[in-house]
Amino acid sequence: MNALEIRNLTVSYGNSPVLEDLSLEIPEGSFVSLVGPSGCGKSTLLRTIAGLLSPMEGEIYLFxxxxxxxxxDVxxxxxxxALLPWRTVAENVALxxxxxxxxxxxxxxxxxEWLRRVGLLAFRDSYPHELSGGMKKRASLAQVLAPRPRILLMDEPFASLDAIVRNILEADFLNLVREEGLTALLVTHDLEEAIVLSEQVALMSAGPSARIRRIYKVPFPYPRDLVQVKGDPTFGRLLQQIWSDLQEEVSRMGWEVVRH
Amino acid sequence: MRRALALVFFLLVWEGASRMGWVNPLFAPPPTRIATVLFELLASAQTWAHFWTTMLEALGGLVIGVVAGSLLGLAASVVRPVADLLEPAMALLNAIPRIVLAPLFVIWFGIGIASKIALSFLLVAVVIFFAVYSGIREVDPRLVDRILTLGGRRMDLVREVYLPSLAAAWLFGGLKVATGFAFTGAVVGEFVASSRGLGYLLSFAQSTYNASLTMALIVLVVSVVLGIFSGFERLERRVFRWKPALRQKQTTGLRDLLARKRQRTIPAMAARISGRSQPGPEKPAWAWILKIAERPTIRRSEFPQVPLPRLSNHEVPRCTCQGWP
Structure with a gap:
């Protein structure tokens, strides 16, 4: 069964469609990354799937x-x-x-159990402002995973972290997702991150009226050694290919901007 | 410390001026005289009856006003029709000086404490209503999304996000303003028509041209309000343990910025002026002005001009929280 099925989705802000006639299928248990030029509506798509925005047209099916x-399920x-600043770590995870x-x-x-899994047991009674960026991220992850969702939607979750913390968290996080058997949809700006973590990378076209332009298969089996994957020549080729397609989209968006 | 010294100095000058006959002691009696009157006041049982009357009116109005204002504000921000109904009325009440209603309240509720409670209630409720209403509308939308995606319902939103944000961002600020208003309402109400209370004593003192009694009463009211403020501040520190900024002293005020500036610039300036590497002990308090004047101004034309792409206006869509299957 497909964990997520999007059929001919159109979402607009006011009169300008952000997403138009977008379709996407994600099989259960797979890890898909969504990349695209900035402002193309990736976050909008994610928020629509999460039920925070209502589509103009089209359907979304979750399981x-x-x-x-x-x-x-989400x-x-x-x-x-977005941890509640007035709640301790443990209270936040319990929400x-x-x-x-x-x-x-x-x-x-x-x-x-979850605080132990993300290594924050010692900080259970701390408030979010007392944690580092990476610790907050792990707390958020525990908060989201504790109620056992079946699909995990992520909106650039690692964007604000420094490179070292980021690499460590990515690996830990991938393990957690695999252990839990979750379906995952990751929106990211970082092509390397997208390839290293996922089975499929979906490239969105430039907005407005964005849709899915192309889907790339990532040929590395799980469990992966992220460092090793990055050294693989296949990884380099894939990165180059997605990058050139993405650049094409970005330049297309540039034309749009000039024409307006 | 410096503030206390300034106050003492001011009082000394006042005392001296008054005693030397530079100012008319009838209008500005010396502070010692006011203090004597204040002690006499506090020593008499009658004063306390007046005092507690005013306290009852002010605190009664405050409590009822805060409760009613918060509930109305909460209702208005959660239920749309309530907002449509209340907002214009509250905006009108907010626009007029509500104190003009005092005579009307005396007619409606008599010269007893009821009319004063009503007046201070009205003053307080409007302030608190707007504090709560705008506070809720300015709640961090990311937290709302977070609660909704975690499966929270409307009540969870109120409990986990709205109420704490309320308390956090401004309730205490609003509460302090409201306390001031509550005492304004009580005292002014007593001015208008009453037979008891500090406002009554004040109007008595005024009609007998008794400046020292007037000032003694003012000191009494002010110290009560300041006492309540310091209670609020203590509560604030206890309740907002989770807030990083409130734990240490906040340094965002203009004075603090200037102080920081001073710390940085003055030793350097002093060293330059005196030609010594050791900063001199004398630091003119106005030295930062020189520093600002010295700073080169950046002309507008020197800013890099970046052409910005024109984007279409995006309207933020309404959130569809249709509950939880």
Whole structure:
């Protein structure tokens, strides 16, 4: 079954369509990255899938069910660390579980387990402002994964991190996603990140009226050694190919801007 | 410390001026005289009856006003029709000096404490309503998205995001303003018509041209309000443990910026002027002005001119939170 199925989706802000007639299918358990020129509507697509925006036309199905609002199957990892600043780390991680009305004892146990998995058990009673960027990111990840979503949507989750933390987190994060058997859709600006983490890279065309232009298969099996993958000649070729297609899209968008 | 010294100096000058006959002691009685009157006031049981009357009116108006204002503000921001109904009325009440309603309230509620509570309630409720209403509308939308995608419902949004943001961003700021208003309402209400309260004593003092009693009463009211403020500040520090900025002293005020500037520039200037590497002990407080004057101004034409692409206006779409299957 497809985890996500988008059919002829059109989303507009006011009168200008951001996405037009966009279709995409993601099989269950796969990891897909979404790349494209900035401003092409990647985030809009993600927010629409999460049920935060309503489409003008077209349908979105998550695990065979039509989306009409936020769904419990979806975990959404935002670019910013939108942890509640007035809640401790443990309380933040517990949020999704509490919203589902689960018994306190189960919530406490699950939170502890997740804090251990992301290595934040010692910081359970800290407030978000007391954590580093990487720690906040791990806390967000625990917060999103604790209620056991089936598909994880990510909007440039690693964009604000420095290179070292980023590499470490990417590897940890990929392991978590594989362990949990999650379907993942990652929006990113970083082509290397997209290739290294995912099975498929979907390139979006330049907006407005963006759609999926092309899908590339990434031929590396899981589990992957991310460093090794980056050294592989296939990786280089794939990167070059996506990059040249992306540049074409960007220059097309440049024409759009001039014409306006 | 410096502020306390300045106050002492001011009081000394006042005292001296008053005693030397430079100012008319009838209009500006010396501070010692005011202090004596204040102590006499505090010593008499009658004053306390007046004092507690005013406190009851002000705090009663404050509590009811804060509760009602918050509830209305909350309702207006969650339920659209309530906002349509309340916003124009509140905007009108906000635009007029609400204190003009005092005579009307006396007619409606009599000269007892009810009319004063009503007046201070009205003053407070409008302020709090707008604080809550605009506070909720300015809530961080990312947090709202976060709660919705985690499966939170409308009530969860209120509890987890709206209420804490409210308390956080401005409720305490609004609360301080409201406290001032509550006492304004009580005292002015007593001015208009009353037989008890500090406002009544004030109007008595005024009609007998008793400046020292007037000032003593003013000191009394001001110290009560300041006492409540310091209570709020203590509460603020306790409640906002999660907030990084409130823990240490905030250094965003203009004075602090100037102070920082001074720290940086003055030793350097002093060293330059005196020709020594060791900064001199005397630092003119106005030296930063020189520093600013010395700074080269960047002309507009020197900024790099970047042509910006014209983009179409995007309207932000409404969020569709249709609940949770």
């Amino acid at each position: 065979g069910r039509a989306v009409n609002g936020p769904s419990p 975990g959404f990892l935002f670019q910013e660390d 999704g579980l509490r919203f589902r009305g689960l018994p306190n004892e189960y919530v406490a146990r699950t939170v502890e």
